[in-house]
Amino acid sequence: MKPRVLIVDDNEENRYLLHTLLSAHGREVVSATNGAEALEKLRAGRFDMIIADVLMPIMDGFQLCRECKNDPGLKDILFVFLTATYTDDKDANLAVSLGADEYVRKPVEPDKFMAIVEEVFSRRRKKGRSPIPAVSSDENVSELYSKVLVEKLENKMLDLERAQKALQESAAELRRQKKALEEKNIALKEVLAQIETEKIRVQQQISANVGKSLLPLVRGLRHGASELQNRQIDVLELNLQTLTSNFGVKLSGGSVSLTQRQIEICNMIRGGMTSKEIAESLSISVRTVETQRNRIRRKLGIAGKAANLATYLETFGRDSS
Structure with missing residues (x-):
């Protein structure tokens, strides 16, 4: 029987790439877009492994892992995190505290990731389905989870502040460029006005020369x-x-x-x-x-x-x- 894997990720492209990779290596693959949807599918069928992102709407990966490890019917399912956002050691420590079997940080080569997946399966085959203690809801785990979320929120705020600062600098530069362009336009208008004035002066001079010198000569040609x-x-x-x-x-x-x-x-x-x-x-x-x-x-x-x-x-x- 093919190992059955549940992919949990709110990014459609990520789900597609993982689905293609795992299917090519002989896994039966099912997908979910968040932790809440994943729990419904887990309780409705048999699964050997969960591969989940951390940052997702409705229910994130940490909450999903905690729910699974506290559920007698789901706690034996292998749980692997695959994330590009939560990459600090604190994040990995929280995942282990919640009962995760592996914590993989992106970017990771497909072959290397499949080797990690196979290693997780191999460890299970060697150890068998030994009882996994349910994750307690003690203050230590809750505190660690809160710290991770607060830290991510602070980082997001810093990113937003940096982005806002960059936007303000760009706006200021655009204003400087606009002012410089307006000054150039004013200078150009002045130059064009001078050219037009000079054209009028030259035209008047030509008109005077034609009227005084050339036209009398031309009219003199009419005789005979x-x-x-x-x-x-x-x-x-x-x-x-x-x-x-x-x-x-x-x-x-x-x-x-x-x-x-x-x-x-x-x-x-x-x-x-x-x-x-x-x-x-x-x-x-x-x-x-x-x-x-x-x-x-x-x-x-x-x-x-x-x-x-x-x-x-x-x-x-x-x-x-």
């Missing part, structure tokens, strides 16, 4: 110019004026993002030139001009609409001035 040449001069004037307004900036940036060639064609359209005249002026085909016009309409968001491109650009230019 043909109609087509006058159209081209109109476009040149528009291009120069674009440099001194927000029109070109709006066309080349943001969601519009026209190319330089498309901006040039826009200025020619604003100047009243036809696709054929634009093609001749730029030495490209009329088909290419029409393709660019369609792309310009799409980028301006008027594709498929009845809006006249020249009129739209004129309005766009006034809004940008």
Whole structure:
């Protein structure tokens, strides 16, 4: 008959790992999630060994061991503790005082743990089921149990205090970082404002230079110019004026993002030139001009609409001035 083992642990993963390990070594395994549930299963069936964690809800491992060793029908069942929380010598001494056969601290290798389990079974086979004295409820055991629990509670409180201190330090560091970031943002805004001021100054300077120097020269080219040449001069004037307004900036940036060639064609359209005249002026085909016009309409968001491109650009230019 296979040895029957009861695993008592509130952690599902721990139960699964132990169940797999013990089953692989020929044990019949049953599980319980706490001491109270374990007692019900122990009194309802036959078991050869109990492997229990210490820290569990409702009834912990120490209480379970005490109940078992005080119960005539359960006191002969081998009892092994397997814990990662209660690892002090005081904990092990309390377990022995309660009648435990072995006290195993995690982490422990599976092979080593199975060797311990087999050793506990071996000791029982050699000694037989000798009478095990019931654990008394004297003050010594109760006092030791209370000391262990109080010590664990104190350690938990210390852990919580350390965690709270670490959290406070993290919060303080986050506040420092936030303040530093806000200061950097303020500095960045100041730099951007200076850049914008400089852009306005440069634009005003360019506008003044264009108005005083370039435009008079361009207008002087009109003397004796043909109609087509006058159209081209109109476009040149528009291009120069674009440099001194927000029109070109709006066309080349943001969601519009026209190319330089498309901006040039826009200025020619604003100047009243036809696709054929634009093609001749730029030495490209009329088909290419029409393709660019369609792309310009799409980028301006008027594709498929009845809006006249020249009129739209004129309005766009006034809004940008």
